[in-house]
Amino acid sequence: MSFQSWLLWPENVGLSLLVLVVLAMAFLYAARRPMHELIRSLGQALGGPLRLGARWLFATADEMTRRNKAVLLAHGRQEVGARIEREFERLGALVERDLQGYPTLQRKLLDEITRIEEDYKKCGEVPPPPPDWVEAVAAIANVKSGGGEVVLKVLDEIKRSIGSIHDKAIGEYRRSYEERHKILEGFMPFWRSVDKNIAQVDKSIAGLQASAATVDAHMERYEQINKGTDKAEQALTVSAFTQFAIAALVMMVAAGGAFINYKLIALPMSEMVGAGDYITASLRTSEVAALVIIFVEASMGLFLLEAMRITHLFPRIANLNDAMRRRMVWIALALLVTLAGVEAALALMRDMLIADKQALLQSLATVQAAPTEGWVGRIPTAGQMLLGFILPFALAFIAIPLESLIHSSRTVGGVFLAAAVRALAFALRLAGNIAKHACKVAIRLYDVAIVLPLLAERLVRGARHRHAGKRGPKAANDVDIDVERTHA
Secondary structure (H helix, E strand, O other), X not given: OOHHHHOOOOOOHHHHHHHHHHHHHHHHHHOHHHHHHHHHHHHHHHHHHHHHHHHHHHHHHHHXXXXXXXXXXXXXXXXXXXXXXXXXXXXXXXXXXXXXXXXXXXXXXXXXXXXXXXXXHHHHOOOOOOOOHHHHHHHHHOOOOOOOHHHHHHHHHHHHHHHHHXXXXXXXXXXXXXXXXXXXXXXXXXXXXXXXXXXXHHHHHXXXXXXXXXXXXXXXXXXXXXHOOHHHHHHHHHHHHHHHHHHHHHHHHHHHHHHHHHHHHHHHHHHHHOOOOEOOOOOEHHHHHHHHHHHHHHHHHHHHHHHOOOOOOOHHHHOOOHHHHHHHHHHHHHHHHHHHHHHHHHHHHHHHHHHHHHHHHHHHOOOOOOOOOOOOOOHHHHHHHHHHHHHHHHHHOOHHHHHHXXXXXXXXHHHHHHHHHHHHHHHHHHHHHHHHHHHHHHHHHHHHHXXXXXXXXXXXXXXXXHHHHHHOHHHHHHHHHHHHHHHX
C-alpha cells in the first residue's frame, strides 16, 4: 500500500496527517488501560520466569556448593586419617625400635655410673700423713753442728735414715698417684659409653617429639575438618587446585613421553602389521597397534600400582588377599617387562629400517657418503633401545598423577560449575529486571505518545474538582472517587 492511500485528502497532506494523528491519539487514549495491562502482563510473562529461573539456579548453586563441601571434607577426612594412621605406625615402630631396650639401657647406665662413682671415691683417697717423729726430726735439724763428733755422727745417721724414709715415702706417693691416674684413665670407656647412650636416648626422644608434633598437627587438621570450618574448607580447596595443576602438568609430561614412545614403535609396527593396511581413510592399522601397545603398558603399570596399594582407583583390587595381590604384582611386572623388551626390539628394528633406507638413498645418489663404523655408529641404536625399554616403566607411574587428577577434578570442576551456575542465575535475574523496567519505560513512552489527551483529561479533572469544591465536600469526595476510578 502506498503512502497516498492513507491520506484522507491526498491534495492536502498536512491536514490529513493532522487528522490521522488526532484519530490515533484518540484511539490510543481509549485503549490506554488495556494497553497498560497488556504491557504489564508482557513484563510479568517475561520477567517472572526469568526471576524464577534465577532463584532456582541460585538454590541449585547453593546445593552444589554444599555437596562439593561435603565431598571435599569427606576426601580430606579420609586423606588426613590415612596420614594419621601412617604417623601412628611410624611412631609405634620408632618406639618399638628405639625404646624397647630402654630398661636394659637404663640398667647399663646405672651400673656404669655406680662404677664411675666407686672409682672416683678411690681416686679421692690420699696417702696417710707422715708420722709424728717427723716433727722431732725437724726439731733435731735445728740443732747446731758445732757440738762434737758424736753429735755429727748422730746427725749423719739421722740424715741417712731420713733420706731412706723420704725416698720410700716419695715412692709410695708416686705409686699412689699412678694408681689414681690409671683409675681416671679407666674412666674414659665408661664416660664414652655413657655419653653415647645418652646421645642415643636424646636422639630417640627428639625423634619421638617430632613425630608427636606431626601427629598433633594432623589431629588438629582432622578436628577442623570434622567441624567443617571455613579455614579447613579453604585449605582443602587450595590443596585440590594445587594437586590438579601439578597432576595436569605431570600428565602433560607423560603425554610427551607417550608421544616419543609412539614415534619409536610406529615405523617398525608398520612393517609388522602392514604399511598399506588402513582402518579408515587416514588411520593406519600400524598406528592403532602402536597406540594399543602404549595403552596396554599404561594399564599394566596401573594394575601393578593398584596391586601394590600405591593407588586406589579400583577397590576390588585393593580388597584382594595378600597371596592374590602378590600374584597380580608379579604378573603385571612380567607383562610390563615383556612389553618393554618388545619396545626395545622394535626400536632396534626402527634403526635398522632407517639404516636400510639411508643405504638405499645413498646407493641411488651420485656421491656416496662414507658409512660410520665402530662403536660411535652404534650409540644412536643403543640409545633408542634403552629409551624404548625405559619409557614403558616411566609410563607405568602415570597412575599416580591420574588418581590425583581424578580426585582433585571433582573439587575443581564443582567449584567452576557452581560459579557458572551463579553467573547464569545473575544473568537471568538481570534480564528479568531489565524486562520489568522495560515495561515501565514502554508504559511511559505510551503515555508520552498520548500526552495531549492526558493533558486535556487533567484540565477537565481540575475544573471538575474546583467546581465540586464549591458545591461541598461530599461532591468533592465523589469527584475524587471518580478520579481514582479513572486512574484505576
